Amino acid sequence: MATVDVTIRGAGIFGLSVAWACLTRGARVRVIDPHGVGAGSSGGIVGALAPHVPENWNAKKAFQFKSLVAAEGFWRAVDTTSGIGSGYARTGRLQPLADDAAVALARAREGTAKTLWGDTATWRVVTADRRDGWAPPSATGLLIHDTLTARIHPRRACESLASALRARGAQIAPDGPDAGAVVWATGWQGLRELSDVFGKNVGTGVKGQAVLLRHHAPPGAPQLFADTLHIVPHDDGTVAIGSTSERDFDDPSATDAQADALTERAIAALPILHGAEVITRWAGVRPRARSRAPMLGPWPDRPGHFIANGGFKIGFGMAPEVARVMAALVLEGTDDIPPEFRVTANL
Numbered sequence: 001m002a003t004v005d006v007t008i009r010g011a012g013i014f015g016l017s018v019a020w021a022c023l024t025r026g027a028r029v030r031v032i033d034p035h036g037v038g039a040g041s042s043g044g045i046v047g048a049l050a051p052h053v054p055e056n057w058n059a060k061k062a063f064q065f066k067s068l069v070a071a072e073g074f075w076r077a078v079d080t081t082s083g084i085g086s087g088y089a090r091t092g093r094l095q096p097l098a099d100d101a102a103v104a105l106a107r108a109r110e111g112t113a114k115t116l117w118g119d120t121a122t123w124r125v126v127t128a129d130r131r132d133g134w135a136p137p138s139a140t141g142l143l144i145h146d147t148l149t150a151r152i153h154p155r156r157a158c159e160s161l162a163s164a165l166r167a168r169g170a171q172i173a174p175d176g177p178d179a180g181a182v183v184w185a186t187g188w189q190g191l192r193e194l195s196d197v198f199g200k201n202v203g204t205g206v207k208g209q210a211v212l213l214r215h216h217a218p219p220g221a222p223q224l225f226a227d228t229l230h231i232v233p234h235d236d237g238t239v240a241i242g243s244t245s246e247r248d249f250d251d252p253s254a255t256d257a258q259a260d261a262l263t264e265r266a267i268a269a270l271p272i273l274h275g276a277e278v279i280t281r282w283a284g285v286r287p288r289a290r291s292r293a294p295m296l297g298p299w300p301d302r303p304g305h306f307i308a309n310g311g312f313k314i315g316f317g318m319a320p321e322v323a324r325v326m327a328a329l330v331l332e333g334t335d336d337i338p339p340e341f342r343v344t345a346n347l
Contacts, residue, residue: 003028003179003180004028004029004030004171004179004180005022005027005028005029005180005181005331006019006022006027006028006029006030006180006181006182006183006330006331007029007030007031007032007176007177007178007179007180007181007182007183008022008029008030008031008032008182008183008185009032009033009182009183009184009185009186009190010031010032010033010184010185010186010187010190011031011032011033011035011036011037011038011039011158011162011172012033012038012039012040012041012042012043012158012185012187012311012315013038013042013154013157013158013161013311013315013316013319014185014294014308014309014311014315014319014322014323015031015033015183015185015186015308016031016037016042016158016161016162016165017074017161017319017320017322017323018183018185018308018322018323018326018327018330019031019161019165019170020078020161020164020165020323021323021324021326021327022327022330022331023165023168023169023170024077024168025327025331027180027327027331028169028170028180029165029170029171030170030171030172030173030176030179031162031165031170031171031172031173032172032173032174032175032176033172033174034174034175035174036174037158037159037162037172038154038155038158038159038162040187040188040284040285041187041188041208041284041285041286041287041315042154042158042187042315042316043154043155043158043284044154044155044208044210044242044282044284045153045154045155045210045212045240045242045280045282046154046210046230046232046240046241046242046243047087047151047152047153047154047157047232047234047240047316048149048151048223048225048230048232048242049068049071049149049150049151049152049316049317050093050149050223050225050230050317051064051065051068051146051148051149051317052064053109054109054112054113054116054117054123055108055109055112055116057116058340059338059339059340059341060293060338060340060341062338063318063321063338063341064314064317064318064321065116065117065148066321067317067318067319067320067321067322068148068150068317069120069148070320070321070324071088071090071150071317071319071320072088072090072150074319074320074323075088075152075157075160076088077164078157078160078161078164079160079164081163081164081167081168082159082160082161082162082163082164082167083163084156084159084160084163085153085156085160085235086152086153086156086157086160086161087151087152087153087156087157087234087235087236088150088151088152088157089150089151089220089235090147090148090149090150091149091150091151091220091221091222091223091233092145092146092147092148092149092222092223093144093145093146093149093222093223093224093225094135094136094143094144094145094222094223094224094225095136095143095144095224095225095226096128096136096137096138096139096140096142096143096226097125097138097139097140097142097143097144098138098139098140099139099140100140102140103125103140103142106123106125106142106144107125109123110122110123110124110125113146117148120148121146121147121148122145122146122147123144123145123146123148124144124145124146125142125143125144125145126142126143126144126145127141127142127143128141128142128143132218132221133271133272134217134218134221134222134224134233134270134272135224135270136224136226136231136269136270137269137271145222149222149223150317151223151232151233151234152316153234153235153236154316157316180304181304181305181306181330181331182304182305182306183305183306183307183308183326183330184299184305184306184307184308184309185307185308185309186309187205187285187287187309188203188204188205188206188285188286188287188288189205190287190309191203191204191205191287191288191289191295191309191310192204192205194307194309198300198347200347201290202289202290202295202343202346202347203287203288203289203290203295203309203310203346204247204288205252205285205286205287205288206245206246206247206285206286206288206312207244207245207246207247207249207252207283207284207285207286208242208243208244208245208246208283208284208285208286208313209242209243209244209246209255209256209258209259209262209281209282209283210240210241210242210243210244210259210262210281210282210283211240211241211242211259211262211263211266211278211280211281211282212238212239212240212241212278212279212280212281212282213238213239213240213241213263213266213273213276213277213278213279214237214238214276214277214278214279215233215237215238215239215272215273215276216237217233217239221233224269224270226269226270227265227268227269229241229242229262229265229266229269230242230243231266231269231270231273238279239273239276241262241263241266242262243262243313244258244259244262246258249285251283252283252284252285253283253284254283255281255282255283259281259283263278286311286312286313286315287309287310287311287312287315288310288312289309289310289312289346290346291310291340291341291345291346292310292312293310293338293340293341293345294308294309294310294311294315294318294322294341295307295308295309295310295341295342295343295345295346296308296309296322296325296326296337296341296342296343297329297335297337297341297342297343297344298329298343299343300343300344300347306326306329306330307343308322308326310346325337
């Protein structure tokens with residue numbers, strides 16, 4: 001590649017997605033990451049693409065909704081180009097309802113979902129009578145079923161994006177000079193570096209642990225959210241359980257008794273998992289911006305440099321729309337980033 005229009009620093013989900021959006025708009029792209037593709041929290045195992053509850057609508061929820069709707073086309077194009085399956089599928093989600101108050105609230109949200117989501121997806125209260133055993137116990141005998149939630153296999157998704165980028169002529173390298181516009185998508189360590197640069201805390205890392213089990217869920221089974229756990233059936237005969245949230249940690253990649261507890265809680269929430277083999281346990285640190293929303297936009301006082309960070313727990317779900325707005329900003333100067341997401345919102 002003789003010249004580069006955009007340099008992306010970071011080969012996690014934000015960096016790779018922004019690179020893809022820039023490339024598909026005709027830009028020449030180089031991605032640089034000394035640790036490799038998906039080396040940070042983007043190389044995890046859970047992949048729950050779940051919406052916020054359909055009420056108290058705001059810019060963050062609207063942005064996420066738009067991104068979740070765009071995800072199917074985004075990942076279809078990536079996977080078609082790469083020949084690698086990202087594991088994306090919009091299979092929905094079930095959540096148990098613990099008492100009458102929870103049922104009443106869930107039923108009220110049926111109406112707000114219709115208003116806010118339109119005909120794109122539904123949020124309904126259903127009976128917990130699935131005969132395949134793929135449903136959590138419910139004290140009321142009722143569950144929430146939403147059809148907007150999707151799942152993805154994070155590691156495979158990063159591999160698919162990287163392969164698609166290379167197939168279209170982009171470079172992915174461990175090092176290299178900045179050229180053209182520069183997008184910094186450097187994860188939790190990047191947030192710490194930005195805090196040093198700006199002289200104030202703009203974000204940090206929150207460690208999470210997860211577990212991958214060997215279990216073949218029924219075809220098209222929805223993911224579950226029970227006892228604050230995401231239980232995500234993947235298309236390769238595995239089920240991911242996640243995750244913990246740890247602000248204080250010594251070793252970013254070490255698993256411990258908290259991972260064991262995830263498995264125990266998952267079995268309690270879904271008894272059909274009893275006896276499933278533990279394939280692997282995973283730990284990583286997710287970037288959390290001070291505002292809790294993604295941190296997007298120009299780097300103040302550094303012309304030609306931009307920041308895309310702070311995906312935290314919703315990075316994969318936000319990625320298609322983050323990629324779109326960042327590519328429009330970097331390549332065309334079009335800025336439709338929500339105020340809550342702007343870099344200055346964290347300063």
